[in-house]
Amino acid sequence: MPETPVLYVLNGPNLNLLGVREPDIYGRETLDDVQALCEGAADGACVVFRQTNHEGQLIDWVQEARDTASALVINPAGYGHTSVALLDALKTLTIPIVECHLSNPAARERFRHRSYVSPVAAGVVSGFGPFSYELAVKAALRLAQEHRAAADRSV
Known part of the structure; x- marks a missing residue:
């Protein structure tokens, strides 16, 4: 695991339309706004922030995270x-x-x-608009820190 935590924030289909798609449900903030919020909440961690409308691309990024990320936040x-x-x-x-x-x-x-992601996630943050991302980033980084500490103790 890298010294500076690397956090992947992956976003699935239609999130590129934030701010214009169903604003009564998803709000008026854009995906760029969400990215800025995540980077601000990351407290010095490196944030790899991506969005795709293609399932295979999302899977490729998850597989990439196996070798490079300390934690993953995903809005599938x-x-x-x-x-x-x-x-x-x-x-x-x-x-x-x-x-x-x-x-x-x-x-x-x-x-x-029903979520196919929830069974493998440490937790789910939902319903708070863009603030969901801030909470998810903070939780993922804390879990990464705990994960690393546990790994260091077992060596």
């Missing part, structure tokens, strides 16, 4: 409810995973109530 968007392939990729990680959502999926349509 719609793929969280549909992608077994994403779940399989996440299961290969040994770093902390925090699932993040702007809205509260449990308060929305029934098909959003």
